[in-house]
Amino acid sequence: MKRRKQAITNRCLLAVFWAILVVGIAFASAPTLKQAFVHDFYIGAALNQRQIFGADSSSTALLREHFSSITPENTLKWQAVHPKPDEYDFAAADSFVVLGERLKMFIVGHTLLWHHQTPGWVFKDASGNPANREILLQRLQQHILTVVGRYKGRIHGWDVVNEAIEDDGEMRKTKWLEIIGDDFIQKAFEYARQADPDAQLYYNDFNMWKPGKRQGVVRMIRELQSKGIRVDGIGLQGHWGFDYPLLEEAEASILAFAELGVPVMITEMDVNVLPNPGSYRGADISQNFELQKKLNPYPDMLPDSVQDKLARRYADFFALFHKHRDKISRVTLWGVYDGQSWLNNWPVRGRANYPLLFDRHYQPKPAFHAVINVVRDKEM
Numbered sequence: 121m122k123r124r125k126q127a128i129t130n131r132c133l134l135a136v137f138w139a140i141l142v143v144g145i146a147f148a149s150a151p152t153l154k155q156a157f158v159h160d161f162y163i164g165a166a167l168n169q170r171q172i173f174g175a176d177s178s179s180t181a182l183l184r185e186h187f188s189s190i191t192p193e194n195t196l197k198w199q200a201v202h203p204k205p206d207e208y209d210f211a212a213a214d215s216f217v218v219l220g221e222r223l224k225m226f227i228v229g230h231t232l233l234w235h236h237q238t239p240g241w242v243f244k245d246a247s248g249n250p251a252n253r254e255i256l257l258q259r260l261q262q263h264i265l266t267v268v269g270r271y272k273g274r275i276h277g278w279d280v281v282n283e284a285i286e287d288d289g290e291m292r293k294t295k296w297l298e299i300i301g302d303d304f305i306q307k308a309f310e311y312a313r314q315a316d317p318d319a320q321l322y323y324n325d326f327n328m329w330k331p332g333k334r335q336g337v338v339r340m341i342r343e344l345q346s347k348g349i350r351v352d353g354i355g356l357q358g359h360w361g362f363d364y365p366l367l368e369e370a371e372a373s374i375l376a377f378a379e380l381g382v383p384v385m386i387t388e389m390d391v392n393v394l395p396n397p398g399s400y401r402g403a404d405i406s407q408n409f410e411l412q413k414k415l416n417p418y419p420d421m422l423p424d425s426v427q428d429k430l431a432r433r434y435a436d437f438f439a440l441f442h443k444h445r446d447k448i449s450r451v452t453l454w455g456v457y458d459g460q461s462w463l464n465n466w467p468v469r470g471r472a473n474y475p476l477l478f479d480r481h482y483q484p485k486p487a488f489h490a491v492i493n494v495v496r497d498k499e500m
């Protein structure tokens with residue numbers, strides 16, 4: 121009897137030993153993100169100022185280990201880098217490029233022409249009246265030559281134009297369109313090419329999975345190409361959620377853009393796990409308890425069930441990217457870890473969101489392992 125008990129105990133111990141060994145080996149040999157996709161596409165992250173200035177060493181460690189490309193979240197936007205007509209501020213941008221070079225990253229500049237985060241003076245003449253086409257074109261050219269020129273040969277790719285097309289495929293009604301006319305996209309690409317002939321030049325937009333936008337962007341890129349303008353990449357900002365886009369819709373856009381002969385990039389990926397606030401847009405929920413519970417359901421931690429759902433969603437997206445790895449050149453996450461995500465403060469301030477692959481303690485989440493497993497499963 122005693123012997124039998126001993127044998128069972130031994131067997132249990134052996135099983136536990138094997139389990140630990142197998143899990144240990146699995147984790148020890150787990151590839152990093154960039155290693156997992158090294159033959160497929162760059163894995164990028166967007167960086168905030170603290171990360172750019174090296175004040176967040178945990179992020180730097182993750183960057184070094186897992187990522188092969190960086191994009192600045194805000195640093196190269198017009199209002200940050202060129203706040204006044206005769207004033208440029210390159211402190212953060214310089215630091216960003218030096219960091220990228222030190223870590224041997226594919227360095228992306230974001231963004232040269234956009235309707236947000238662009239100071240009001242850009243669209244006014246010296247007397248404060250609306251600028252005319254000549255003034256605005258000259259300003260755009262000077263801005264692009266100065267910013268792109270400064271990092272010539274060092275920033276490898278630029279989001280030249282951001283968000284110029286509406287969801288229905290029409291041109292977005294912005295000051296750029298109103299003042300310059302619809303060749304403003306062409307002009308921006310020409311100036312950028314002039315500033316750095318070897319840099320890759322991209323068009324970048326959100327909701328690219330919507331059929332209207334897909335068709336509008338295809339039309340716009342075809343038109344540029346017919347005028348001899350080379351577009352080196354089309355960026356699908358991956359600001360996605362649990363129920364949008366359908367994988368088929370994202371796939372249809374990847375295929376449609378690739379048909380233009382242009383590499384596709386997923387440029388700003390995050391998966392929003394929080395409820396859509398609908399009419400509470402921009403609300404400050406800190407004062408209202410009931411609203412808080414509804415809109416900020418996971419203030420302390422993400423429940424396992426949602427964590428698993430997020431992991432599955434990420435796995436599905438990365439399986440799609442991997443399937444189309446011959447068309448996709450880069451997948452950039454919009455942040456290194458959950459704590460820095462813009463989705464903690466938009467469209468509602470002060471929520472705890474969990475949209476990325478590393479958690480608030482810089483630890484890999486189940487979604488991270490799910491993404492790695494996409495490639496591992498294929499290799500087995």
Ligand code: GLA
Nearest residue numbers: 193230282326357359388462
């Ligand atoms: C857009 C812009 C990004 C960033 C996000 C929100 O997608 O392209 O630069 O501002 O919105 O963080």
